[in-house]
Amino acid sequence: MQHSLGWDIWNILQPKELYKGFLQRGIRPNGRKLSEYRKIHLRKGPLVTTVDGSASASIGQTVALVGIQPKVVEWKEINKGPVKSIVGNFCSVQVEFPAICHRDMRSGRTSEEALLVKESLENVLEEILVGDAFCIVADKFYWYLQITAYCISFDGNAMETFLLALYGALLDLKLPVLHPNSSGDRLVIDQSQPKVALLMKKVEDWPWVIPVGIFSDSGSEHYFVLDLSEEEENNVSCIVCVWNNQAGNKVALSKLKFGSLSERILQQVLPLVKAHTEEMIARLQHD
Amino acid sequence: MLFQRYGPCLEPQSSLEENYQRTRPNNSLRSLVLNTRTIADAAGSGYVELGRTKVIAAVYGPRPPLRSSKGGVENAMKGRLTCEVVKSAYCSYSCESTRSQIGKGFSEEERLLSIRLVRAFEPILLLDKYPKCSIDIFVVLLEDDGSAFTAMTLATSLALADASIELVSIVASATVAISPKQEYLVDPDKTECEQAIALITVSLPLHATQLCEIYHIGKLSAEEWLSAVQLAVEVAQTVGNSMCQFLLQEMAKNEPSNQ
Numbered sequence: 001m002q003h004s005l006g007w008d009i010w011n012i013l014q015p016k017e018l019y020k021g022f023l024q025r026g027i028r029p030n031g032r033k034l035s036e037y038r039k040i041h042l043r044k045g046p047l048v049t050t051v052d053g054s055a056s057a058s059i060g061q062t063v064a065l066v067g068i069q070p071k072v073v074e075w076k077e078i079n080k081g082p083v084k085s086i087v088g089n090f091c092s093v094q095v096e097f098p099a100i101c102h103r104d105m106r107s108g109r110t111s112e113e114a115l116l117v118k119e120s121l122e123n124v125l126e127e128i129l130v131g132d133a134f135c136i137v138a139d140k141f142y143w144y145l146q147i148t149a150y151c152i153s154f155d156g157n158a159m160e161t162f163l164l165a166l167y168g169a170l171l172d173l174k175l176p177v178l179h180p181n182s183s184g185d186r187l188v189i190d191q192s193q194p195k196v197a198l199l200m201k202k203v204e205d206w207p208w209v210i211p212v213g214i215f216s217d218s219g220s221e222h223y224f225v226l227d228l229s230e231e232e233e234n235n236v237s238c239i240v241c242v243w244n245n246q247a248g249n250k251v252a253l254s255k256l257k258f259g260s261l262s263e264r265i266l267q268q269v270l271p272l273v274k275a276h277t278e279e280m281i282a283r284l285q286h287d
Numbered sequence: 288m289l290f291q292r293y294g295p296c297l298e299p300q301s302s303l304e305e306n307y308q309r310t311r312p313n314n315s316l317r318s319l320v321l322n323t324r325t326i327a328d329a330a331g332s333g334y335v336e337l338g339r340t341k342v343i344a345a346v347y348g349p350r351p352p353l354r355s356s357k358g359g360v361e362n363a364m365k366g367r368l369t370c371e372v373v374k375s376a377y378c379s380y381s382c383e384s385t386r387s388q389i390g391k392g393f394s395e396e397e398r399l400l401s402i403r404l405v406r407a408f409e410p411i412l413l414l415d416k417y418p419k420c421s422i423d424i425f426v427v428l429l430e431d432d433g434s435a436f437t438a439m440t441l442a443t444s445l446a447l448a449d450a451s452i453e454l455v456s457i458v459a460s461a462t463v464a465i466s467p468k469q470e471y472l473v474d475p476d477k478t479e480c481e482q483a484i485a486l487i488t489v490s491l492p493l494h495a496t497q498l499c500e501i502y503h504i505g506k507l508s509a510e511e512w513l514s515a516v517q518l519a520v521e522v523a524q525t526v527g528n529s530m531c532q533f534l535l536q537e538m539a540k541n542e543p544s545n546q
Contacts, residue, residue, distance in 0.1 A: 048377040048430045049339050050292075061327030065429070067377050072296040098373050100345045100425035102328045106353075107371050107393070107425075141296055148376040150427070152343060153326040176293075186298040230328075 019235045023215055023223040028232070035272060037227045042164055042283070044172040052175065052195075055168025059227065061155035066165040068173050069146045072187060075139050087122045090134040091145035095121065095162065102154040102230070114151075117162050120209065120241075121149070124163065128170075128206050133199035136178050141187055143175060143198075156229040159209055159241060167206065167284050173198050203285050207243050207252075210273040214238040214265060222265055224272055242269060244277045292380045307478045316474045316522065321441070321533045323449040331450025335442040338476060339432035344442035346450040349420035366417030368409050370424040372400040372439065378431040400426075400436065407440060407460075407490045407500035413453040422452060433476035434462040436502065440490050441530065448534050456492035457534070458499060459527030463487050463519045465507060471515060473522050487512070489519040493527040 007029075010018050022029050032038070038060030045054040051067035058064075087093065095118040099107040125147075134143040147169070149162055174195035178187040213225040213236035225236060233239065243252035251270065311317070317338030326332040329345035352367060374397055393401075404424065412422065424446065426439050440460035447454055464475035464483035472479050480486060485505025491498045498520070507515065 048341070049432075050377050050380055050430060063325075069376070069380065071292075071294040071380075073294065074296060094376065098425065098427055099371060100326065100329070100343065100373075100427050103347050103350075107373065146376070150375060150429075152427075153328070155327045178297075181298050187296055188298050 053173025057165035333445025366414035461522035
């Protein structure tokens with residue numbers, strides 16, 4: 001107990017020093033290895049009955065819930081966004097971190113974290129959705145997906161949790177088969193046919209994101225930490241999001257937190273994430 | 288229903304509500320699911336499913352107030368209870384959603400629900416034991432299929448108990464609807480609530496003889512009102528006993544890990 005109290009005090013006064021001491025031994029304060037993930041769980045719908053596709057994903061204590069509500073729109077309501085854009089024309093994404101999920105979140109305004117996640121999810125949807133899949137009757141009726149994502153509990157690594165939940169919801173999504181009625185001005189559901197999945201690019205080509213925390217002290221040592229908890233996100237010097245696909249032939253990087261970066265550091269990060277990307281895409285295909 | 292679900296471009300069909308029939312007895316509840324410790328950072332959290340109505344509640348505190356309270360020193364000697372209720376976008380279909388944009392503040396309905404929850408729980412919490420502190424309750428209504436306030440009250444009770452906040456008693460709640468056929472329907476779902484001529488929701492502390500909140504919509508005679516309230520109180524007490532048993536089981540389950 002006395003030993004634990006000493007660590008708690010040290011954690012409050014000098015958290016980065018305490019964290020560095022553990023990283024030098026290749027382990028985190030809670031016993032996890034640097035590249036070890038917390039428990040990952042994906043549960044695909046029907047979680048909520050008012051949506052046609054839903055999934056709940058959790059990585060450790062971070063829980064995200066994504067629901068997709070489709071509606072039919074007329075052609076004149078689309079083409080409001082950029083010409084070739086899918087998001088804006090055929091789907092919209094809303095991400096919310098309600099005050100319930102963490103003590104520092106506040107209701108009534110969209111948090112910075114939510115905006116970053118929303119931007120990432122929109123980029124992903126542009127990548128994996130196919131514009132032709134939304135057409136019901138050419139130049140007349142189209143599907144429009146309203147994707148709403150909530151963070152139920154936040155403990156770091158929100159980006160990956162939301163992405164897993166979004167992918168689960170897209171795989172769960174089933175749309176009814178619609179036909180125009182006799183006059184052609186409305187649509188009728190074909191009850192004899194089962195609901196069908198939305199046409200998308202194959203799962204093997206879906207991008208995956210892995211936020212990597214880079215801890216560097218004043219020296220030349222760098223430590224790479226995957227699956228950061230909320231406390232660890234405050235301790236690391238820099239967070240880099242590595243976007244990758246299963247084949248590993250398409251890579252993108254974005255920086256979430258300020259800190260020094262170099263080409264040498266990035267070269268060390270890339271192989272680290274490849275194995276986890278393959279594992280996550282394989283999990284999506286088999287779950 | 289399909290019109291509301293997928294939009295006005297679909298051909299209207301005969302309304303399901305016209306042919307609606309209750310499949311369970313009038314005095315029975317829907318399936319009740321209770322859970323605690325669903326949110327990592329909260330002092331306490333509770334999750335309730337009442338049929339298809341789903342609510343999650345979290346309690347943060349006692350902690351310093353987020354905003355300075357009105358009034359002077361006399362308020363500082365007693366804790367303060369705040370509540371925020373958020374209705375998720377899943378509470379309605381996309382075509383009938385009135386919440387135009389997330390992050391634009393609370394709707395009137397959400398504010399009213401928050402006020403009702405504070406009114407129900409303020410007399411129950413021993414706020415004298417938490418001077419200069421704020422106990423903040425956050426509730427998210429994930430799906431609304433009727434009796435939402437009942438589920439919110441139950442979830443908040445679970446969250447407060449999970450956070451070890453000192454209470455007079457566990458608060459339980461129940462809703463009774465009076466149908467056009469003058470039947471008393473316990474725990475009405477959304478269709479029954481919309482068709483009802485009157486709706487009564489009561490909240491009461493389990494081991495006290497008073498109600499802490501009563502909410503009534505519609506017109507009733509005095510005898511009908513009294514019968515409905517008595518029925519709701521009986522149901523609430525039954526639900527409250529189930530909640531107590533659940534909390535005792537959870538406590539027994541967690542005890543070996545705390546030693």
